[in-house]
Structure formats: C-alpha cells, structure tokens
Amino acid sequence: MKKVIVSGIQPTGDLHIGNYFGAVKNWVALQNDGQFERYFFIPDLHSLSIDYDPREKQRQIRQLVRDLLALGIDPKKSTLFVQSQVPEHTELCWIFLTVTPMSELEKMTQFKDKAERASANINAGLFTYPVLQAADILLYHGSVIPVGEDQVQHIELTRVIAKKFNAKFGRLFPEPQSLLTQTPRVMSLLEPSKKMSKSHGPKSCIFLNDSPDDIAVKIRKAVTDEVGVRNLLDLAQLFDETKLTFQHLKKDFDNGDLKNIELKDTLAELIAQTFAEFRSRRDQISDAEIAQILENGRMHASSVAQKTMKEVREMTGVR
Numbered sequence: 001m002k003k004v005i006v007s008g009i010q011p012t013g014d015l016h017i018g019n020y021f022g023a024v025k026n027w028v029a030l031q032n033d034g035q036f037e038r039y040f041f042i043p044d045l046h047s048l049s050i051d052y053d054p055r056e057k058q059r060q061i062r063q064l065v066r067d068l069l070a071l072g073i074d075p076k077k078s079t080l081f082v083q084s085q086v087p088e089h090t091e092l093c094w095i096f097l098t099v100t101p102m103s104e105l106e107k108m109t110q111f112k113d114k115a116e117r118a119s120a121n122i123n124a125g126l127f128t129y130p131v132l133q134a135a136d137i138l139l140y141h142g143s144v145i146p147v148g149e150d151q152v153q154h155i156e157l158t159r160v161i162a163k164k165f166n167a168k169f170g171r172l173f174p175e176p177q178s179l180l181t182q183t184p185r186v187m188s189l190l191e192p193s194k195k196m197s198k199s200h201g202p203k204s205c206i207f208l209n210d211s212p213d214d215i216a217v218k219i220r221k222a223v224t225d226e227v228g229v230r231n232l233l234d235l236a237q238l239f240d241e242t243k244l245t246f247q248h249l250k251k252d253f254d255n256g257d258l259k260n261i262e263l264k265d266t267l268a269e270l271i272a273q274t275f276a277e278f279r280s281r282r283d284q285i286s287d288a289e290i291a292q293i294l295e296n297g298r299m300h301a302s303s304v305a306q307k308t309m310k311e312v313r314e315m316t317g318v319r
C-alpha cells in the first residue's frame with residue numbers, strides 16, 4: 001500500500017512567496033513523485049480560530065484553490081478538498097479531544113505565540129487547534145506529513161494522540177512522521193530579520209498574484225541595511241533557476257560594486273518572470289471549474305473519512 005501524504009494551507013488571504021517556497025512548491029514535487037497517495041486540503045475550520053471577516057471566507061477559499069491549481073496541484077493526481085465539507089474531521093476531533101492530555105496541549109509553542117500576538121481573541125479553538133490537525137491527518141491514515149519547522153511539534157502531538165487512541169481502543173492509526181523539506185525561511189522585505197508574513201502588512205510581502213509593477217514597487221522599497229541586502233541576494237538565488245544572474249550579482253557584491261538599485265531591479269524582474277505563467281493560468285480557471293474539482297475532492301475524501309469514522313464509532317462504543 002502507498003504511504004499517504006496529508007497537508008493543508010489555510011484560506012486567510014493571498015499566497016506569498018514564503019508560502020510558495022515553504023509549502024506549495026514542495027507539494028507539487030511530492031505530487032509528481034509516484035510513491036505517495038496525496039490529500040491536499042483547505043483547512044477553513046482552522047482559519048476561524050483567528051480574527052476574520054465571514055463575508056470574505058468563501059472568496060478566500062476559491063482564491064486559494066485557484067492559486068493551488070495554477071501552481072500545479074493536479075486534481076487527477078491529488079485529492080483536493082475543503083475541510084468543512086467533510087464533517088468527519090470535527091467528529092474525529094471530538095473523539096481525539098477525549099484522549100488528549102491537557103498537559104500536552106499546554107506545551108504547544110504555536111499556541112503560546114499566537115495567544116501573545118492576539119491577546120484579545122485567545123479562544124478554545126486556538127488551543128485545541130492541533131487536535132483538529134491530528135484528526136485531519138489520521139482520518140486518511142496519513143503517515144508522511146510535509147511541514148515547516150513550526151509544525152513539527154504538532155505532528156509529535158499527532159503521534160501521541162494516535163498512540164493514546166490505539167492503546168485505549170485497539171490499533172487503528174499510524175504514527176505519522178514530519179517530512180521536513182529544504183524549506184527556506186523567506187524573510188520580510190521591510191523587517192528582513194523576521195519571517196515574511198501577511199500579518200506584517202502587504203508591503204512586507206510579495207504575493208504570487210502581484211503584477212510586475214507591484215513587485216517592482218515593493219522591491220524598490222525593501223530595506224537595504226546589511227541584513228536587507230543579504231536577504232535580497234538570497235531571494236535572487238532562490239528565484240534564479242539557472243543561477244547565472246545570481247552569480248553575476250554575487251560577484252559584484254563580493255567586489256563591492258553592486259548597486260542596490262541594480263540588485264533590486266534584477267530581482268524584481270526574476271520574480272515577475274517566475275510567476276508570469278502562473279498569473280495567466282490562474283486567470284483561466286473559472287469558479288465553475290473550481291466548484292467541480294472541490295466536489296470531486298469532497299466525494300473521494302468523504303468515502304475514506306466515512307470508512308475511518310465507522311470503525312472509530314464501533315471501537316469507541318458510540319455505535
């Protein structure tokens with residue numbers, strides 16, 4: 001049997017280049033490696049645990065699916081679906097909550113970080129978030145979980161939950177492992193010692209659907225202290241597939257001949273080229289096509305999720 005990969009990305013706004021290099025590029029590579037069965041999903045329920053505008057949510061979901069398709073997620077090769085359309089996620093989450101020690105949840109550093117940043121909205125959903133994540137993974141018997149560094153602790157907790165469930169009710173779930181990729185941490189344009197993040201404002205990020213003009217303006221405004229210039233050079237290396245332009249920039253930099261404006265304009269050009277095909281592809285994907293793909297994804301995911309939940313209900317004695 002093929003190993004199962006499960007991974008998600010929250011619908012919280014436009015994808016930026018950190019999301020691309022940190023997550024989606026890797027998903028596409030894994031998709032085209034035939035050794036796995038793949039589930040990629042939109043964790044819309046997770047995204048309700050931070051402040052948001054309900055009127056925007058559906059548009060954000062469609063937008064994210066459109067972006068994923070344009071970047072190369074192929075619904076013929078991967079199951080692509082929306083979490084809330086498969087209600088077994090929340091049902092399994094409840095069962096898991098009953099075997100999860102509070103002390104384990106209290107250790108989660110991501111909760112502590114998020115709670116510190118959003119002190120006016122520290123809700124129980126934010127606290128129990130990793131338990132829903134465990135349900136997302138184990139519902140499909142996921143065993144290989146491509147994640148960034150920040151999610152490793154949550155995957156450890158998923159293993160604890162799988163072990164607790166198996167010990168109490170009988171062996172059903174695998175103990176999944178994180179698949180840490182060569183995830184570069186893409187840094188902010190305006191605060192280059194911090195990770196690029198939407199929460200630091202749109203001018204600190206390059207979004208994948210930014211026009212070449214937007215990209216040029218944002219890069220021109222990037223900070224160019226010592227760390228900032230290093231960051232721009234790192235980005236040039238990341239974006240230059242052939243590395244020829246990067247080598248040229250690096251040589252000038254090492255000799256002290258590199259002008260910031262040359263670095264910035266060259267980098268803006270490299271980024272705009274990288275996503276040119278993406279921008280035109282995404283404009284061709286209709287809402288009707290997205291709805292159909294998500295419906296197919298829902299049907300496939302549901303059939304697997306229902307089978308797992310039937311076993312869980314029997315094993316736990318609720319049916």
Ligand code: AMP
Nearest residue numbers: 010018019022023148184185186195196
């Ligand atoms: P988020 O939008 O923070 O939920 O992130 C979605 C995915 O993108 C996660 O897998 C993150 O690890 C990844 N990611 C987000 N920001 C960055 C960044 N600046 N550099 C690298 N990866 C990132």
